[in-house]
Amino acid sequence: MNAVEVRGLSRSFDGREILRDVSFTVGHGEVFGYLGPNGAGKTTTIRILLGLLAPDAGEVRVLGRDLADDDDARARIGVLFENNGLADRMSAADNLAYYAGLYGVEDPGERIDELLALVDLTDRRDDPVGTFSTGMKRKLGIARAILHRPEVVFLDEPSSGLDPGAQRMVRDLILELSRREEMTVFLNSHHLDEVQRICSTVAILAGGRIRAFDSVENLTTASSRPAVTVVLAGAGDRACETVGRLPYVTGCDGNGGNLRCTLADPTATPDLIAALVGAGFRIEEVRRSSRSLEEIYLEHVGQSEGSP
Amino acid sequence: MNTFAVIARREMGLALRNRSILISALIFAVWFPVMSALGIAAGAGDDVTVLAGGIATITLPVGVFMGYLFCADAFLREKRDGSIETLLCAPVSLQRLWEGKAAGVTVPAYLMTLISAAVTAAAVSTLTGIPVAADPLLLLHLAVVVPVWIAAAAGLIGAAQLALGMRENQILGFVFIFGFIFLIVALQGAVPGLSVTTEGIFAAVGFALLALARFIAGKVTKERIVRTIP
Numbered sequence: 001m002n003a004v005e006v007r008g009l010s011r012s013f014d015g016r017e018i019l020r021d022v023s024f025t026v027g028h029g030e031v032f033g034y035l036g037p038n039g040a041g042k043t044t045t046i047r048i049l050l051g052l053l054a055p056d057a058g059e060v061r062v063l064g065r066d067l068a069d070d071d072d073a074r075a076r077i078g079v080l081f082e083n084n085g086l087a088d089r090m091s092a093a094d095n096l097a098y099y100a101g102l103y104g105v106e107d108p109g110e111r112i113d114e115l116l117a118l119v120d121l122t123d124r125r126d127d128p129v130g131t132f133s134t135g136m137k138r139k140l141g142i143a144r145a146i147l148h149r150p151e152v153v154f155l156d157e158p159s160s161g162l163d164p165g166a167q168r169m170v171r172d173l174i175l176e177l178s179r180r181e182e183m184t185v186f187l188n189s190h191h192l193d194e195v196q197r198i199c200s201t202v203a204i205l206a207g208g209r210i211r212a213f214d215s216v217e218n219l220t221t222a223s224s225r226p227a228v229t230v231v232l233a234g235a236g237d238r239a240c241e242t243v244g245r246l247p248y249v250t251g252c253d254g255n256g257g258n259l260r261c262t263l264a265d266p267t268a269t270p271d272l273i274a275a276l277v278g279a280g281f282r283i284e285e286v287r288r289s290s291r292s293l294e295e296i297y298l299e300h301v302g303q304s305e306g307s308p
Numbered sequence: 309m310n311t312f313a314v315i316a317r318r319e320m321g322l323a324l325r326n327r328s329i330l331i332s333a334l335i336f337a338v339w340f341p342v343m344s345a346l347g348i349a350a351g352a353g354d355d356v357t358v359l360a361g362g363i364a365t366i367t368l369p370v371g372v373f374m375g376y377l378f379c380a381d382a383f384l385r386e387k388r389d390g391s392i393e394t395l396l397c398a399p400v401s402l403q404r405l406w407e408g409k410a411a412g413v414t415v416p417a418y419l420m421t422l423i424s425a426a427v428t429a430a431a432v433s434t435l436t437g438i439p440v441a442a443d444p445l446l447l448l449h450l451a452v453v454v455p456v457w458i459a460a461a462a463g464l465i466g467a468a469q470l471a472l473g474m475r476e477n478q479i480l481g482f483v484f485i486f487g488f489i490f491l492i493v494a495l496q497g498a499v500p501g502l503s504v505t506t507e508g509i510f511a512a513v514g515f516a517l518l519a520l521a522r523f524i525a526g527k528v529t530k531e532r533i534v535r536t537i538p
Contacts, residue, residue: 013535050397052534067397068530075399085394087318089325101314102398 001064003028003152003184004049009058011044018044020208022058026201028151031178031185033199033216035192037301040205042188046154049186050079062152075103078150078183082157084141088130092121092140095129096147103148115143119173135166142173152184153177159191167191171198196220196293204300211300220290227251227289228269230259233282242279243272260289311400312408319382319412326381333377333416337424340370345431354436360443361502363428364450368510370424371454372488374417375461376481382409383469384477390537392470396530406466406525413462418455425450445502453507456514461488463521471528473536 004026011019018041026032036042047053049060051068060066065073079085086095093112100108116122119139129137138158145153155174159167175198177183189195195202196216203213212219232239240254243261248271251262261272269286276283323329348362386392395405429441440446465484469477495513499506 047534052393052396052530054531071399071401074397077397079394079397081390081393083390083394085391087322087391089322090318094321098314098318099398102311102395102400104399 002026002061003030003063004032004186005059005061005064006045006049007059009045009048009060010056011041011048011053012056017208019048019055022205022208022210024203024210024213026152026184026186028184029178029182030201031174031187031199033195033202034186034188034205035190035195035202035297036205041208042205043156045205046156046186046188050074050077050154075148076151078145078148078153080141080145080153080155080158082160084137085144086129086137086140089128091126091128092116092132093125095140096144099144099147105148111147115147119143134161135163135169138162138166138170139173142170146177146181146183149181150183152186154186154188156188157190158187159189159194167194174198192292192294192297202293204297206301212296216293219296220293221288227260227262228272229287229289230261230273230276230283231285232257232259232276233284239276239279239281242281243275246272246275248272257284311404312411315400315405315408316411316415319409320415323378323381323412323416329377329381333374333420334423336373336377337370337420338427341366341424341428342431345428345435348428348432349435354438356438356440356443357445357502359432359436359438359440360446361500363425363432363440364446364453364502365496366428367421367425367450367454368457368492369489371417371421371458372461372492373485374420374424375413375458376465376485378413378417379462379465379469382413383466387469387533387537388474393534393537396533402528402530402533403522403526406463406470406528410459410463410466410521410525413466414455414459417458417462421454421458422450425454443502445504445507448507449502449510453510453514456511456518457488460514460517460521463518463525467521467525467528470525470533471536474538 002025006025007023009019009022010017022045034042034045044053048055049062049067051066051074054068063073063076067073067077090098093116096112096115097108100112105111113122116125119142121136121140124132124136129140132140142158145155158170158174162170171194174185174187178185187195187199199216201215202219204211237254239259240252243249243259244252248264248268249261250264253260263269263272273283273286344366348359351362386395396402426441433439433441465481468480468484472480495510499509
C-alpha cells in the first residue's frame with residue numbers, strides 16, 4: 001500500500017476545470033515533490049487529499065483512508081500550509097501545546113522541548129509568535145506540523161518567503177525528518193533546486209493534468225534525446241568530425257578535451273566509445289549527461305500551454 | 309483534557325490577550341449601562357421589581373453584542389488569516405471545533421456582560437438609593453437566560469462567519485446583531501416585566517436559538533469554509 005494514492009482525480013470550480021484525470025502515487029518514506037505553475041491545481045489536490053474539498057471524480061487515499069470524515073486517519077497526518085497555523089498572541093510553547101492537545105500527544109512538554117530544540121527556538125519558547133521573523137514562524141510551523149509524529153506530512157511551499165539561509169535550514173530539516181523519523185513528505189514547491197536536492201520522486205502538474213511523474217533520477221537522466229559526455233586526452237573538435245558522421249549520433253559538440261554527443265538510441269553509448277577508441281582517441285572519462293529539473297519542468301509546463 | 313476543553317480554553321486565552329477587543333468590550337460594558345441607568349432610574353421610580361426588570365432588559369442586548377465582538381477574534385480572524393484550514397485538518401470534527409470556539413467566546417462575553425450588569429445595578433442603586441442587585445429574579449436572569457442567549461448568539465454568528473465570505477460577513481454581522489435585538493425587544497414587548505413566566509419564556513427561546521445554532525453549524529461543511537477563505 002502506498003502512503004498517498006490519487007486515481008483519476010478531477011475537480012472543477014464554477015465550470016472551470018482545475019484538475020483532469022490526475023493520477024499518481026507516493027510510496028512510504030518518500031520525499032515527493034508536487035510541481036506546477038501558479039493556478040495549476042496543486043493546492044486543490046492537497047485540499048482534496050486532506051478531505052477539505054470533495055473530488056468531482058476519481059479517488060484519493062492517504063494511508064489507505066479517505067481523510068474527509070476519518071479523525072483517526074487525520075491524527076496520522078501533518079500539514080503545513082502557507083499560513084503556519086499559529087496564533088500570533090500565543091507563545092511558541094503555547095501554540096505547540098494547543099496542537100498537542102488536539103492531537104492527543106503524550107508527554108507534550110517533553111516533545112515540545114525536543115522540537116523547539118530541533119528548530120533552534122528554545123530560547124524563544126515563551127515569546128509571542130507575533131514577535132517572530134518569517135523564518136522563525138516557518139520553523140515553528142514545521143515543528144507544529146510534525147509535533148504528533150505523523151506518518152505523512154504535507155508541506156505547501158515550506159520555503160516561501162524565506163531568505164537563502166532559512167531555505168537551507170528548512171531543506172535540511174525536511175531531509176532529517178525523512179531520514180530520522182521515516183516520514184513520507186509531500187512537498188508542494190516552486191523551488192525546483194530545492195525539490196531536485198531533497199525529493200526522490202516528482203510529479204509535474206500543468207493545465208490540470210500530470211505531465212510527468214517519475215523519480216528525479218529517471219527524469220533528469222532519461223530523455224528522448226540521451227546524451228553522453230566523453231572527456232578525451234585532447235582533440236575534442238577533431239573527434240567530433242569523426243563521430244558526427246555515425247548514424248546514431250544526432251548531435252555533436254567538441255570543446256577542448258570534452259566531446260558531448262546526443263544519441264538517437266540510448267543503447268548506442270558502447271558503439272560510440274568503440275568508434276572513438278578505434279579511431280585512436282584516448283578516453284579519460286565517460287558520463288551520461290543529465291538535465292536539471294528546471295529544464296524538464298519548463299519543457300513540460302511549456303508543452304502544456306498549448307494543450308488545456 | 310478533551311478536545312472541546314482544549315479549543316475552548318485556547319479561545320478564552322486568546323480573548324484575554326486581545327487588548328483591542330477587551331478595551332472595546334470594557335468601554336461598551338461601562339458606557340452603555342451608565343447611559344441606560346439614567347433612563348431606568350427615571351422611568352421606574354422606587355419599584356424594585358421594575359428597576360430589576362430594567363436592568364434585565366439591557367443585559368440581553370449587551371450580552372449578544374459581547375458575543376459578536378469576541379466572535380470576530382475566534383472565528384473571523386482565523387478565517388481571514390487562513391489558519392482555520394490547519395485546524396480543519398486536525399483530528400477534530402467540525403462540530404466539535406465550532407462548539408469549542410462558541411464556548412470559548414461565550415465565557416469572556418458572559419464575564420463582560422456580568423461586569424456591565426454590575427455597573428448598571430450600581431448606577432441605578434446610586435441614582436435611586438434602592439439596592440437592586442440582590443433581586444432573585446434578576447440573579448436567575450443573569451445566571452441562566454443571559455449565558456444561554458450569549459451562547460446562542462456566539463454559535464449562530466460563529467457558524468455564519470465560518471460559512472460566509474468576508475464581504476457577506478461584514479453585512480450579515482449587523483443583520484445578526486439587529487435581528488437579535490429586534491427579537492429581544494419583540495419578546496420584551498410581548499411578555500414585559502421580570503417574572504418567573506417571563507424568564508421561563510426567555511430561557512426557552514434562548515435554548516431554541518442554541519439548538520438552531522447547533523443545527524446550522526451542522527450544515528456548514530469544510531468545503532464551504534475553505535472556499536470562502538479570502
